[in-house]
Amino acid sequence: MHSGLAKTRLDRMHDVLAGHVERGELPGLVTLVARHGETHVDVLGKQAVDGVSMQRETIFRISSMTKPVTAVGAMILVEECRLRLDDPVDDLLPELADRRVLTSIDAPLDDTVPARRAITLRDLLTFRLGFGQLTAAGEVPPILRAAEEAQVAVGPPAPANVPGPDEWLRRLGELPLMYQPGERWLYHTGADLLGVLISRATGQSLQGFLRERLFEPLGMRDTHFGVPPYKASRFATSYWMDGVVYDEPDGQWAEVPEFQSGGGGLVSTVDDYLAFGSMLLHKGKHGGERILARPTVELMTTDQLTAAQKAASGFFPGYFDSRGWGFGMSVVTARTDIAAVPGTFGWDGGLGTSWLTDPSEDLVALMFSQRAGFPQFSPHFRDFWTGVYQAIDD
Template identity: 60%
Template sequence: MPIASDNGGLSQARLGRMHDVLARHIEDGDVPGLVALVSRRGEIHADVIGRMAVDGPPMQRDTIFRIASMTKPVTAVAAMILVEECRLRLDDPLDRWLPELADRKVLRSIDAEVNDTVPARRAITLRDLLTFRFGLGMIPAYPARYPIQMALADAGFAPGPVFPSFPPDELLRRYGTLPLAYQPGERWLYNTGSLILGVLIARVTGISFGGFLQERVFEPLGMKDTAFHVPQHKLSRFATAYARDPASGALKVFDAPATGKYAAPPAFENGGAGLVSTADDFNAFAQMMLNGGRLGTERILSRPSVELMTSNQITPEQRLGSEFLLGTRGWGFGLSIVTARDDLCDVPGRYGWDGGYGTSWYSDPREAMTGILLTQRMMDSPQPPPVFSDFWTLAYQAIDD
């Protein structure tokens, strides 16, 4: 049943409707379990439904989930900490720190052979990585038909649910063997920028990426269960991950807690998709962002930095071809931004992102509201699954003022 505090401008009766609808997704077998959290004006409503695994123990509020691409805004915050300390600058070349990506060649056209290139017009910058405009990423052409798509796959960067696991230096070496698909700053291409950001942050700080996050983000915010792996003593709180079998339609185990990819420290701390977290941990991060960089007495970023991160940074021309991922939204630093109101929950200025393993987070400054939905069922496509859509409709219909 729902766990709720005082009102905060949310209708308790309508929050009950949220519970009933989300419970039906469990009963219908769409997802084994979920944790849903809505926070408005400092008041929190949380709902815990279903099980941590099919026929497993009951879901708990502190269940740990693989948050996948919800890692991206955390990585962007880490980069902005270094900008505020003037250890990095948004528009300086990154050649000093990422020599593997210096002196880039760029495909003459997207359908060119990988050796048919021209020199890059300029060096890659931090802004390029943060906005996914540095020139490499998922090429929006399905099925794959361009030589660069084949070259990316051969290098170990094929799109899909299994993420790169090379050590950081090897990851950069492999990217360094590839031409850019577009000139730096020319086109928004998903995901790769966040992977490289984690390597950059480690090289600049001289400590591991995970160590920097722990020291500068997780510990100050009290995010005690957020990390790149789940230690042995927490495995009992770690949900089993599932994917839908396309042949039978049944859920099958994708990643098991004790024997899966998160049971030991990874070779690569993936800044694009590698973190695990809980609803309350991630709500602390979300509230920090919503509060302009501060949570309680802890300031992670300045308000201007958060405003920059959550402002649209891409043009319609730069996002061309990526509508299947972005829809009508824009992109800031590591997260999407709603630019037009075309649905109940699409309020201009609302920002956040989804995780392909079954998670969703958005914050709405206008409504002073954050929503977090954590499930353990992998998304079937880039389009939000029904449980996501229903959660966000239900969160906004519960607003009572």
């Protein structure tokens, strides 16, 4: 079957993205567009500013694109009846039992009331557990200062600086929740808790479980929480948005950390993540392997948030006007631009990566770069997504 993508329009996307590289806005990138069984890959620039050429097999830190992977891992256990969506997580995560909740976000840490109910697995998957990223305007609230001091605050991935899972959870458990469970969407922390929950439920490390149940069945050979020395020559240098080096190939990902972050710790390649995105496109199947049942994938990719929860989220202004949140990933709910097709799902990585699966167009698309950024602020993200959809020619 023909991909329905026009070569002249794919060339246009190449030229636009090459312009970003030639102007020095980022060292390089790899793009992949798969439609109707055909895959188009474009490789631009270098792995580092003064480094070797970028290649299709270059390994990138995918940061928050780890979240959908961790969510799939949790749902594998739900399907096996080893976890249940609406059961409290207290048995496996006793550190989260009997929560106290701040009376207001800027209250002292001891100004609390009891949680109205326990935290559930569904709360972790939908980021409604009552603890997560705060975008503080003005004076920093005491809870945020305390979370930063305890090394449990939300920030860029830093695997070498995070305590082991038991100690991390102990510290988190000593802090009150920011909001009542189920009250609002707060980014990130739920995914890290999911990783600890999976590890305790299975008796395996998060990496061990994901490798056995997801990466090996999908053929994701380069997706790990660390990069061994023999792969280091394919590992891109990571840069901040201002071009300052964030991490070198022999830096924080040079070995698998004790805390394997379900919220942001993985590295991967475009072809590895294509296998993951295609599995979800095909409702849980990849080749002859069934990872999840079709109804499970449909649940994961359905918006789970109420209008009130979206309004209270404090995320990028206007973000939830056209999007919702499923399990570990964003879901498009309204058509507001060329690349916002309702039913599309995916997520981005703050260190420079982006993924969407669009069932209505039979499409999986990926852009992996090594310069930190988000679609809301980074022109190469926006130009890539415009480029993908303007290339459709059927």
